[in-house]
Amino acid sequence: MRKFGLIGKKLGHSFSKKYFTEKFLREGVTDAAYELYELSSAAELPQLLSQEPELVGLNVTVPYKEQVIPLLDELDEAAAKIGAVNTIKISGGRTKGYNTDYIGFRDSLEAFYPEQERGQALVLGTGGAAKAVWAALDALQIPYKRVSRQAGEEQLSYAQLTPELLQKYNLIINTTPLGMYPQVQEAPELPYESITSRHYFYDLVYNPEQTLFLQHAAGKGAKVLNGLPMLYLQAEAAWNIWNL
Known part of the structure; x- marks a missing residue:
C-alpha cells in the first residue's frame, strides 16, 4: 500500500484527505491511502518518514512550507526559486521538494x-x-x-x-x-x-x-x-x- 499525506501544525481545517480519498475511489486507485500528520515542528519530518516507511508523497501546509526545505535531500528548480515547498516526493529513501501551489x-x-x-x-x-x-x-x-x-x-x-x-x-x-x-x-x-x-x-x-x-x-x-x-x-x- 502506497501512503500519501499532509503535514502541518493544525490540520482540522484541511480538505486534502477527503479530496484524495474520494479521488482514489472515483478513479479505482486501490493501492493508495492518504492521511493527515500533525507535527508540532517541521523538525519531526525525519522521524515521521522513519515511522511510516510506506510514505511516497507528502503535501505541506502552514507553517512548514519554508521550514521543511533544509530537511530535504533535493529541491525542484521552481521550488528553490520560490523558496517554499508544498509537495514532497519520497523515492529510494530520498526526498525532493516541489511547489504546486x-x-x-x-x-x-x-x-x-x-x-x-x-x-x-x-x-x-x-x-x-x-x-x-x-x-x-x-x-x-x-x-x-x-x-x-x-x-x-x-x-x-x-x-x-x-x-x-x-x-x-x-x-x-x-x-x-x-x-x-x-x-x-x-x-x-x-x-x-x-x-x-x-x-x-x-x-x-x-x-x-x-x-x-x-x-x-x-x-x-x-x-x-x-x-x-x-x-x-x-x-x-x-x-x-x-x-x-
Whole structure:
C-alpha cells in the first residue's frame, strides 16, 4: 500500500484527505491511502518518514512550507526559486521538494481574473503561500505590492491601506490564515467600506467556504473566490509528480 499525506501544525481545517480519498475511489486507485500528520515542528519530518516507511508523497501546509526545505535531500528548480515547498516526493529513501501551489494559484487566477480587467494586486501576507503567489503574479505580469504588519522596502503595512490606496489595486489576495476555521470571525484589516464592484478578492483559505474577508467584499459587489480551485489544481499537480 502506497501512503500519501499532509503535514502541518493544525490540520482540522484541511480538505486534502477527503479530496484524495474520494479521488482514489472515483478513479479505482486501490493501492493508495492518504492521511493527515500533525507535527508540532517541521523538525519531526525525519522521524515521521522513519515511522511510516510506506510514505511516497507528502503535501505541506502552514507553517512548514519554508521550514521543511533544509530537511530535504533535493529541491525542484521552481521550488528553490520560490523558496517554499508544498509537495514532497519520497523515492529510494530520498526526498525532493516541489511547489504546486504556484501552479494551482496561477491557473485558478487566470480563470477568475479576466485579462482585460487586470490591474495591480495587493498580496496580504509574506509566508510560504505568499511566495508562490508572488511567483505566479510575476509569470502573469501582474504588478503587485506585498502587505505585512511592518512596512519595508517594496512592502506596505496594513496601516497604510487607506481607502484611496485601495482604489489603485483591483485584485486583493489573502495568503494569511486569518478567517480560517475555527477562527472564522477574523479578517485582515482593510478599509472594506471602499471596496467596489471593480474589485476582485481571492482568499487562499477555503474553510469556511466564504471567509469574513470574502463576505465583506461580496457585500460591496466585488467578485470573490476562495482557495478550493487552487487546492484541487495543486493536488492534481502533486499527484502527477508522485506518479512520475
